[in-house]
Amino acid sequence: MAPTGGIIERYRQFLPVSDRTPLVAMGEGNTPLVLSKSIGPELGARAVYFKLEGCNPTGSFKDRGMAMAIAKALEKGARRIICASTGNTSASAAAYGARYDLRCIVLVPAGAGDVAVGKLAQAMAYGARVIAVKGSFDAALRLVREASERLEMELVNSVNPNRIEGQKTGAFEIVDDLGDAPDMLCIPVGNAGNITAYWKGFKEYWEIAKARSLPKMMGFQAEGSAPIVRGEPVETPTTIASAIRIGNPASWQPALKARDESRGRIDAVTDEEIIGAYLRLARSEGVFCEPASAASVAGLMKLPSLGVSLEGKTIVCIITGNGLKDPSTAERRARVDFEFVEPSLDRVEALLGGQASRIR
Ligand code: F0G
Numbered sequence: 565m566a567p568t569g570g571i572i573e574r575y576r577q578f579l580p581v582s583d584r585t586p587l588v589a590m591g592e593g594n595t596p597l598v599l600s601k602s603i604g605p606e607l608g609a610r611a612v613y614f615k616l617e618g619c620n621p622t623g624s625f626k627d628r629g630m631a632m633a634i635a636k637a638l639e640k641g642a643r644r645i646i647c648a649s650t651g652n653t654s655a656s657a658a659a660y661g662a663r664y665d666l667r668c669i670v671l672v673p674a675g676a677g678d679v680a681v682g683k684l685a686q687a688m689a690y691g692a693r694v695i696a697v698k699g700s701f702d703a704a705l706r707l708v709r710e711a712s713e714r715l716e717m718e719l720v721n722s723v724n725p726n727r728i729e730g731q732k733t734g735a736f737e738i739v740d741d742l743g744d745a746p747d748m749l750c751i752p753v754g755n756a757g758n759i760t761a762y763w764k765g766f767k768e769y770w771e772i773a774k775a776r777s778l779p780k781m782m783g784f785q786a787e788g789s790a791p792i793v794r795g796e797p798v799e800t801p802t803t804i805a806s807a808i809r810i811g812n813p814a815s816w817q818p819a820l821k822a823r824d825e826s827r828g829r830i831d832a833v834t835d836e837e838i839i840g841a842y843l844r845l846a847r848s849e850g851v852f853c854e855p856a857s858a859a860s861v862a863g864l865m866k867l868p869s870l871g872v873s874l875e876g877k878t879i880v881c882i883i884t885g886n887g888l889k890d891p892s893t894a895e896r897r898a899r900v901d902f903e904f905v906e907p908s909l910d911r912v913e914a915l916l917g918g919q920a921s922r923i924r
Contacts, residue, residue, distance in 0.1 A: 632730030651683030722757025735765025
């Protein structure tokens, strides 16, 4: 038993693991499934749960897939790993690279605000080589796909099937926790690896009767970065949710398959809706996530207006990353005026004795 736990050990019988595969682990997976106390009841659902993937070691769901990808890279003797990233993949690759002595190279889009500061700080702290590409995430991904072949480096983006294998364990955990699949899964969609992975996981559990049902897969893109919803690539994607600012998702076709096989949908949510859900999650549920993660909840809250009934439904929203990843958005969008006070109890009492906090 590995003292650090992790998804490979817990789900090894469902993963491409042999005796030669190192047990890469630093506590990824086994994330909390938290019952909504405000949003779910308001929507009339039977139960809405938030799966807090920000509780993974580097603060996002990427660690599940990265553990598996790194294990397979080590198994085949790789020395260097490379990825393109809007931030979280790079933070995760950099962390596992540091722990397992793999040189990590990350290519990130160079524009201001393209990568949230927390993610960049992580990649740098873990000692990755960070290269800023003067272009979009999509351009960076094109580059690393070619560079990884020419330079014999292990590509650890979700086009690497081992990433999908690791990430499907999120679906296993939901079924293990609930005793069956939920009626719906709400999930943000960027490069579309995660929706692909969750659908694979649910199907695998269903095939061996660990789940009696399959969920409808409800994916949500940001309106300014919604190629799948529009049906064509977006040349210059825009959205406050930089993690999903992607114009040409690598797993486009598998995402369509997940949508269609599950009789789900992939829709767009506006930046206003994303920020609304982001603040609502923090203020009424105590869940602080990054903007991209809030797209899943913004989408859920929009479903009734799209004619989708939530009545009696059990729904899981994947909260993909921790709010601390992107402190600038919180500073800008959640700002309340500071109140200053002299260091005197009387003054504090004068301030707080009457009306309660002004935050709400
Ligand atoms: N949520 C967060 C917090 C993300 O970082 C990402 C993707 C997604 C959702 C979307 O997942 O790409 O599998 O559809 N981040 C990638 C990155 C692109 O580079 O960190 P997806």
